[in-house]
Amino acid sequence: MRIADLDGQRVAVWGFGREGRAAITALRKRLPQQALTLFCAPAEVDAARAFDTVLDVRGVEPEAAVLAAFDVVIKSPGISAYKPALLAAQAQGTRFTSGTALWFGENPDARVIAVTGTKGKSTTSALVAHLARALGVRTALAGNIGLPLLELLDQSADLWVIELSSFQTGEAGLLELGVITSLYEEHLDWHGSRERYVADKLRLTDVSRQLLVNALQPALLEHTQQHPHRLLFGQPTGWHVTDGCIRRGPQEVFPVDQLAAPGLHNALNACSALAALSAVGMDALAAAPALAHFRPLPHRLQSLGERGGFHWVNDSISTTPLATLAALESLHGRAVTVLVGGHDRGLDWMPFVDAMHSAPAHAIVCMGSNGARIEAALCDANVGCPIVRVDDLAAAVAEAKARAPKGGVILLSPGAPSFDQFKDYAERGRRFAEQAGFDAVTIVGIEGMGIA
Structure with a gap:
């Protein structure tokens, strides 16, 4: 579907986050007379009306009958495609699309590397763009990484590196290369089951030439x-x-200890980025030295520095127990007090518990809505390190300071989403940095988004 196909249709935008705003702006640019309805949260109504004074703004969760009154609904990624109201309206003929799908409709000939995966997709996407630019290729970095594709409507690039979440993989058009970094269970609340999550993630395979x-x-x-x-x-x-x-085969290419992003998983992310360049015919060997200048992304095993005699590491992006294990692996040999827990969406914590039974952290602080469940599992397994449960992040930081040895590491790697206490993982990471004594403003921002 292209934007021109919406001309004269009954069109709604569902969601007033950055994706929703990008969709409204794009439609106003291409179809200035098009009538638009926006469905948003009640708290967003005033901001939405200020953003576009002629929008029909409705601060409600739309029901099936309301959605069925529209020909097309442009949905933000965070709204599940399996909501009963959406499915019922779809059965009555309403078409659902997204900013991602509209961009692909507008750019069928773009040269695209699309990256997905339960973990590693953001770092890999940023690495591919960084390395391609090191070769002098005009490269766009956009998508789920934080820059909606429609914000780059009508801009040109020789290579598009697009991060796609599991919410978006079914919205992509035909592309030159699809990359899948990993596959674990996640987002079960959006997809409804592990099987559906896996199937949705793998929809990228259907549109990838390689x-x-x-x-x-x-x-x-x-x-x-x-x-x-x-x-x-x-x-x-x-x-x-x-x-x-x-290495590429037996050939030594780049020392892992020269990577600014720590851990074996980040070295593998670098391998995936180099392999992606090779797959599309670029000189990955020539690009590899630029790995030394890649700045790690915020909230992803981000070393904040020293405060109060402790080393602080912000891994707020960690939303699965396996991601927490990867973070701990990257700090092997250090005395690590780890903060875990958050929004409970029913993921299996036993792999984490089993690993802590074999090689416990210095201490484990459990917090948030699933903190009690994690604590109980660790205690039932007789994990041999101090385990404490608190309600929120502030209390978790205080407990970590009390239990960590001088020179030790205090690691925020929750293994769970932030929605029980925060808007998103970024807000959680900023709050952690502030409570540790750092200026949160200095830890935000992903370098390289957009076209360069």
């Missing part, structure tokens, strides 16, 4: 084995990590 996947993930290999042009990273014959070095 598909690059992580060879270290057996389930991912099984799910993608039928793709006719599948490539792998993480195996010895290709881009992989061995003996502290990123």
Whole structure:
């Protein structure tokens, strides 16, 4: 679907976040006379009316009958495609689209590398763009990473690097290369089940001429084995990590200890980015030295520095227990007091519990709405380190300070979403930085978004 196809239709925009605002702006640019209705939260009504004075603003959650009155609804990513009201309206003929789908409709010939994955997709996307630019390629970095594609409507680039969440993979058009960094269970509240999450994530395979996947993930290999042009990273014959070095086959390319982003998983992210460039015909070996100048993304194992005799690490982006384990692995050998817990969406914490039973952290502070569940599982397993439960982040930071040894690490890696206490993971990470004694303004911002 293209924006021109909306001309004269009954059109609604559902959601007034950045994606919703981008959609409204794009439609006003292309179809200035088009009537538009916006569905948003009650608290957003005044801001929405100020944003566009001729919008029909409705501060309600639309029911099926209301949605069915429209020909097309442009939905923000955070609104589940499986809401009963949406499905009922769809059955009555309402078409649902998104800013991502509209951008692909407007740019069918764009050269696109699309990146998804339960974890690693943002860092990998940023790395691909960073390395491509090091080769002199005019590159766009956009999508789920924080810049809606419609904000770049009518702009040109030689390469588009687009991060897609599991909410967006089914909205992409045909693209040159799809990259899947990892596949674990997540977002079960949006998708409804693990099986549906996996199926939605893998919809990227249907539109990718070439598909690059992580060879270290057996389930991912099984799910993608039928793709006719599948490539792998993480195996010895290709881009992989061995003996502290990123290699292409047997060839040493870049020392892992020169990466600013710590941990084996970030070295694998670098491998996926280099493999992606190779897959689209670029000189990855020539680009590899630029890894030394890549700035890690905020809230992703972000080293904040020293305060009060402790080293503080912000990994607020961690929303699965396996991501927390990866964070702890990256700090192996350090005395780590880890803060876990948040919004409970029913994920399995037993892999984390089992790992802590074998190799416990210095201390574990459980917080948030699933903190009691995590604490109980750790205690039932007789994990051999201090375990304490608190209600909120402020109390968790205070407990961490009381229990961490001087010179130790205090790590925020919750393994759960932030919605029980915060708007999003970024707000949680900023609050953690402030409570640790840092200026939160200095830790925000992702370098390289947009076109350069």
